[in-house]
Amino acid sequence: MPVHVELVTAADTAEFGARLADVLVAGDLVILDGPLGAGKTAMTKGIAAGLGVQGRVTSPTFVIAREHRAGSRPGGLPPVALVHVDAYRLGMTGQSAVDELDALDLDTDLTDAVVVVEWGEGLVEKLTDGHVSVRLTRDPDSDVRRVTASRVDSRADPRERR
Numbered sequence: 001m002p003v004h005v006e007l008v009t010a011a012d013t014a015e016f017g018a019r020l021a022d023v024l025v026a027g028d029l030v031i032l033d034g035p036l037g038a039g040k041t042a043m044t045k046g047i048a049a050g051l052g053v054q055g056r057v058t059s060p061t062f063v064i065a066r067e068h069r070a071g072s073r074p075g076g077l078p079p080v081a082l083v084h085v086d087a088y089r090l091g092m093t094g095q096s097a098v099d100e101l102d103a104l105d106l107d108t109d110l111t112d113a114v115v116v117v118e119w120g121e122g123l124v125e126k127l128t129d130g131h132v133s134v135r136l137t138r139d140p141d142s143d144v145r146r147v148t149a150s151r152v153d154s155r156a157d158p159r160e161r162r
Contacts, residue, residue, distance in 0.1 A: 002150035013039040013136075013145055017046020020132070020149065024051065024114045026080045029128045033121040034136030039145045040118040043134060044084055047116055050074065053082045059118070067113070081113035088119040129153065 007013045020043075024030070030047065032040040041059045048057040053068035065086075070079035117124050125131060130153040137146045 002148050005147045005149075007039070007145040007147060009143055010039060010042045013042040013147075014046035014049065016147060017043040017048075018050035019046075020134070021047045021050025021114075022075070022077070024080070024132070025078075026112045026114065027128075028114045029124065029131040030114065030116045030134060031120045031124060031131050032116060032118045032134050032136065035138070038136035038138045039147075040136060043136065043147075044116050044118065047114070048082050048084070051080055051082055051114060053080075057082075057084060059086055083113045083115045085115065085117040085124075086119060087117055087123055125152075 005016060007016055020030075024047070032043055034040055041057075045057045048068060050073075052071040052073035054071040055066075055068045057068065058066075066084045068082040068084065070081045073079050115127075121133075130151060133148075133150050133152050135148045138144070139146075
């Protein structure tokens with residue numbers, strides 16, 4: 001069932017990401033969708049804080065992907081690494097976006113990390129049987145963001161679900 005939340009500040013967006021991290025485990029794919037300025041990187045910073053990963057989280061716009069090693073996770077939950085991907089520029093090199101995505105080898109990272117992909121909708125869903133979809137919108141006249149988050153199971157047969 002989708003969760004709908006209104007977030008007044010960028011700090012609220014990061015806090016929502018930290019709460020989302022409480023239910024994430026290695027192998028989870030999180031797809032962040034929304035226009036420029038909607039809060040995708042702020043959400044990822046919150047997820048990273050909630051996972052307790054090491055290193056400063058910044059947008060990987062030009063490097064495409066950054067890996068953050070597992071650290072001490074809040075609440076005593078098992079440590080997990082984070083791979084942060086910005087798929088916005090995939091396909092701009094003359095190579096297809098799918099080929100560039102395959103070169104990142106994200107399916108390997110999914111075995112022991114949470115993978116968060118900005119701008120990945122319609123491109124990365126094939127990596128797993130399910131993912132967490134987070135859609136962000138931003139009020140053009142303020143910093144208020146609206147978030148809809150849900151778990152999506154892409155397997156056709158419901159008997160295959162965990």
